[in-house]
Amino acid sequence: MKLTLNHWTSLACGLMLACSATAETKIGVVDLKKVFEGYWRTGQADKQLKDRKSEFDRMLANLEDDYKKSNEELKKLVESANDQAVSSQERDKRKVDVEKKAGEIREQENSIRNYRDTAGRELNTQMTRLRESVLREIRGMVEDKSKAAGFQLVIDTAAVSGNNTPVVLYSTLNGTEVDITDAVLKQLNANAPADAPSDEKKPDDKKSDDKPADDKKAGTKKSK
Numbered sequence: 001m002k003l004t005l006n007h008w009t010s011l012a013c014g015l016m017l018a019c020s021a022t023a024e025t026k027i028g029v030v031d032l033k034k035v036f037e038g039y040w041r042t043g044q045a046d047k048q049l050k051d052r053k054s055e056f057d058r059m060l061a062n063l064e065d066d067y068k069k070s071n072e073e074l075k076k077l078v079e080s081a082n083d084q085a086v087s088s089q090e091r092d093k094r095k096v097d098v099e100k101k102a103g104e105i106r107e108q109e110n111s112i113r114n115y116r117d118t119a120g121r122e123l124n125t126q127m128t129r130l131r132e133s134v135l136r137e138i139r140g141m142v143e144d145k146s147k148a149a150g151f152q153l154v155i156d157t158a159a160v161s162g163n164n165t166p167v168v169l170y171s172t173l174n175g176t177e178v179d180i181t182d183a184v185l186k187q188l189n190a191n192a193p194a195d196a197p198s199d200e201k202k203p204d205d206k207k208s209d210d211k212p213a214d215d216k217k218a219g220t221k222k223s224k
Contacts, residue, residue: 028151029173033158045130056119078172
C-alpha cells in the first residue's frame with residue numbers, strides 16, 4: 001500500500017479570482033505534492049502500511065496453505081472411498097469422511113474470502129487515517145507560514161481536478177519569495193528522527209561523501 005496525495009483542492013482557481021478583485025491581495029504558492037512526499041512522517045506512514053500489509057499477507061498465506069493441505073487430504077479421502085478392495089460398508093463410511101472434509105474446505109474458502117475483505121477494509125481505513133493525520137500537520141504548517149508572510153491566499157500549484165487535470169495551468173510564482181514549499185518542508189522535517197532523513201539532508205550528505213574523494217585525489221597529486 002502506498003500513501004498518496006490526491007485532489008487536494010479544486011477550488012484554488014475560484015478563490016484566486018475572488019481574491020484578485022482587490023489590488024492588495026497577497027498570494028503565496030506551495031507545491032503540496034513535494035511537501036507531502038518529502039515529509040518524514042509520510043515515509044513513516046508508508047512503512048506502517050507496508051508492515052501491516054505484510055502481516056495480513058502472512059496470515060493469508062497460512063490460511064491458503066491450510067486450504068491447500070485440506071484439498072490434498074480430500075483427494076486422498078476420495079481415492080480411499082473409491083477403493084474397491086474394501087467392503088461397500090467401509091466405502092460408505094469413508095464417504096462420510098469425504099463429505100466432512102469437503103464441508104471443512106467450504107468453511108476455509110469462506111474464511112479466506114472474508115479475511116481478504118476485512119484486511120482490505122482495515123488497510124484502507126488505516127491509510128485514510130494516516131493520510132488525514134499527515135495532511136492536518138502539513139496544512140497547519142502552511143497556515144502558520146502563510147499568516148507569518150501575510151498571505152490572504154495560498155495556492156497549491158500541484159493540485160489536480162476531479163478529472164486528473166492541473167488546477168493551476170500557469171504560474172511564475174514557483175521558486176520565488178512567495179513560494180513557501182521549502183520553508184514548510186524544512187520546518188516539518190526539523191525534528192525528524194535520525195533514521196528518517198529528509199530531502200533537506202541529502203545535499204549535505206552528498207557533499208560529505210564527495211569530500212573524502214577530493215582529499216584522496218589531492219593527496220595523490222601531492223605525493224607525485
